[in-house]
Amino acid sequence: MTRATTIVAVRRDGKTVVAGDGQVSIDDTIVKATAQKVRDIRGGDVVAGYAGAAADALALFERLEEKLDEYNGNLPRAALELAKQWRTDRVLRQLEALLLVADEAHILLISGNGDLIVPDDDVMAIGSGGNYATAAAKALLRNTEMSAREIAEASLRIAGEICVFTNDRITLYEVPPPEKPDD
Numbered sequence: 040m041t042r043a044t045t046i047v048a049v050r051r052d053g054k055t056v057v058a059g060d061g062q063v064s065i066d067d068t069i070v071k072a073t074a075q076k077v078r079d080i081r082g083g084d085v086v087a088g089y090a091g092a093a094a095d096a097l098a099l100f101e102r103l104e105e106k107l108d109e110y111n112g113n114l115p116r117a118a119l120e121l122a123k124q125w126r127t128d129r130v131l132r133q134l135e136a137l138l139l140v141a142d143e144a145h146i147l148l149i150s151g152n153g154d155l156i157v158p159d160d161d162v163m164a165i166g167s168g169g170n171y172a173t174a175a176a177k178a179l180l181r182n183t184e185m186s187a188r189e190i191a192e193a194s195l196r197i198a199g200e201i202c203v204f205t206n207d208r209i210t211l212y213e214v215p216p217p218e219k220p221d222d
Contacts, residue, residue: 044076045168045198045205046088046139048146049176050161051187054213055141057086058191060168060199061208063093069206077210080104084142085114086212090166091136099125099138099149114142118149126153137165143214164194168202188213 043064048057063071077088078100085107089096102124106117118140125131131151138149146163148156156163162180164172175194179185185193192209199205 043204044074044090044166045164045172045195045202046076046090046166047164047169047172047176047191047194047198048086048088048139048141048162049180049187049191049194050141050146051180051185051190053143054187054215055086055143055146056187056191056211056213057088057139057141058195058209058211059088059166060195060205061210062204062206064204072206073208075210077212079212079214079216081107081112083212083214083216084112085140086142086214087138087140088165089136089138090169092134095134096136096138099131099134099136102131103138103140103149114140114145114147118147119155122149122153122155125149125151139163139165141214162190162194164198166205168195168198168205171198171201171205 046059059076061073063074106120110116162176172194175197179190199207
């Protein structure tokens with residue numbers, strides 16, 4: 040089980056949001072509260088979050104960016120090729136992380152086992168608080184009119200109330216990015 044984080048992706052009304060908490064734990068000790076485990080790729084067209092070893096995840100983010108360039112921004116194809124490479128490459132196979140990636144139309148989980156999972160619903164979460172965040176997000180999707188952004192943030196806060204490896208320091212990215220007002 041990948042512990043020490045929670046990353047959630049939610050899609051609603053043409054917006055996809057990926058959010059993550061900021062806690063880093065080693066065993067049962069909190070060593071950092073403000074880590075950034077979610078980032079945008081390709082100018083905000085793709086957002087990725089990770090659970091697991093930070094250095095491994097960052098190496099995988101670089102590989103994902105290369106695959107996105109190779110396949111002209113086609114996230115499903117780039118993710119599939121990354122999953123295949125991750126599974127078959129001797130060096131990459133040793134990396135210990137999970138990636139949750141999304142664009143405007145897709146949410147995908149990529150693992151080193153060769154998994155490329157598309158959720159049945161418009162929500163998916165990973166990490167130690169992933170199950171809590173998933174349950175909260177599904178309930179909010181089904182029973183409220185909250186935006187994807189509001190659901191992602193609320194589900195992480197709920198997970199943080201239950202999971203000792205999740206805190207309330209949230210990093211959140213939206214695809215497509217919110218329009219900036221003209222100055």
